[in-house]
Amino acid sequence: MSGTQEDLDGFEGGLGDALRRTGEDFTVEGRPLVDGGVMRGRRRLRRRRVATVTGSVAALAAVGLGTSYTTGAFGGGSGRGGAGVAAQPEARETGPATKTSPGKGPQLSAEQVIERLERLLPEGKVSGQAGSGTAGRPGPSARLVFDDGEGRAAIGVSVGAVDPDGTMAEQQLACPDKTFVSFDSCRNETLADGSRLMVMRGYEYPDKRVDTKWWHAYLVTSDGYTVDASEWNAPAEKDAAVSRAEPPLTVGQLKGLVTSDVWRPVMNALPKAAPEPVPNPPAQGQDGAAIMKKLKSLLPGSAKVTSGRGDDGYAYVVVNDGKGASLVQINVQPGMSDVEGQLFGAGAEVLPDGTKVVTHQGPGEKGGAGVVMWTADTIRTDGLRVVVSAFNSGAQHTKATRATPALTMRQLKSIATSGKWAGK
Structure with missing residues (x-):
């Protein structure tokens, strides 16, 4: 032998x-978006500490x-x-x-x-x-x-x-x-x-x-x-x-x-596994169904939803405005004040209500030919962080289906700063 x-x-x-390929493939600025499992109790802590742009949505890919x-x-x-x-x-x-x-x-x-x-x-x-x-x-x-x-x-x-x-x-x-x-x-x-x-x-x-x-x-x-x-x-x-x-x-x-x-x-020969702890419920209004409903209500009328999925703190939809499929994904993360300094520096825009906004435009990260990623990242004074990204493809690992995402940067910023995420 x-x-x-x-x-x-x-x-x-x-x-x-x-x-580990799913975790290692979801990266932004050199940091892993998902470092492993999607157990609800752990990922809540990860979302606070890893402080990624779209990590929780990316975690959907690891499920199963x-x-x-x-x-x-x-x-x-x-x-x-x-x-x-x-x-x-x-x-x-x-x-x-x-x-x-x-x-x-x-x-x-x-x-x-x-x-x-x-x-x-x-x-x-x-x-x-x-x-x-x-x-x-x-x-x-x-x-x-x-x-x-x-x-x-x-x-x-x-x-x-x-x-x-x-x-x-x-x-x-x-x-x-x-x-x-x-x-x-x-x-x-x-x-x-x-x-x-x-x-x-x-x-x-x-x-x-x-x-x-x-x-x-x-x-x-x-x-x-x-x-x-x-x-x-x-x-x-x-x-x-x-x-x-x-x-x-x-x-x-x-x-x-x-x-x-x-x-x-x-x-x-192995010990039995301990029962999993009961996960804490998501913050009020931040479960997948609620996020999906709010996200759909904030999309422009031209963006027709063809598919989507949500979970605790995040969701995604694939939309098509007649010009090709476009993936849109969102994180809604309460209690993120402890990472505000590293994510929202001196160059962040500060709105009248104190909300900080940063935007990013760059290439996709999953290998899809010609894919670009546009992101609006926001944090409110109470630590609620909302991050919205859009792509010019229906999936990041497939080639671009259009020149630009179906949502403009202004529309992404409008979605991320909407009062609906704070329950308004």
Whole structure:
């Protein structure tokens, strides 16, 4: 079971980044817009501290992309000479009084976890095996390079624990939003034993800047354990030439891999996840439905809404005024006074009521050819921040559909400064 150094190097530092692609792709001025999960309790704190222009809206793209996207799971930990493919979900912020129950089964070594992955693969050659056991962090994982004669391909799996009734599980099982993420197919199902499954055929990068495909399966069992598997059509998920047309395992085989009983002893060695804390309700009037309703009411009559989505503190719509699709997105964030100084400097416009306004015009950030982003960013004297952005495309990762966004800078500023966001 020894692999070549080439195989190991292909993974080293690679799978550690594998499923963080959504977070790393949403950036502005060099800062990440989304640094991982979309659990409501955490993202509220992130929105305050990261202080990005459109981070909360960008977080919609991460919904349903599994622990690998939301916890940076494919990294850390060493088994056979390389970073482990995945880890248990990171410890949730449940407070000092919350405890987890110990695992009820014997601990497994990295070699034993890797052997389970190998056992589930079809006929072929394996190399570059690495992983980690159940005894400590980052948790049980296995990764390797598989070749069925059609080309070498990276495959990895991790086993972890999650509150099966929590927001984290719900969001990781949901399919992503095609407005933000390109994928070929995604499906959800509930199995006979009560486990829930998501299988997606997507790409290494949402904008498909390279031809590497990424297929992913995420299982949550009824008793709160997860199996998270990924495969690529290249021997490493990044910085490796595509070696085959498709990843080696079919959707059916990928489903069979994560639902196999061989993972039950691995699950039994892990502690149960603590129940997720009940998230605080959003500030009055700042839930997704309310934001969407207000945003639509403030759009010019020429901007016909073709699609949209909202969540706690943010929303987006795609509009078309007859000249092409245009994405418009908004954050409504109360209590942001602590970042006012870094976001609204001496050059900010100050309105008669004390509201500060800054505007930005520049290129899009997700690789879409010719895409531009126009933004009006505002903060009121009570710390309520409203940020509105518009693009000259219906999605940032697709090419421009028009010369400029459907909304002018004046219209964006008018929306952001509207009294409706303060409940007026």
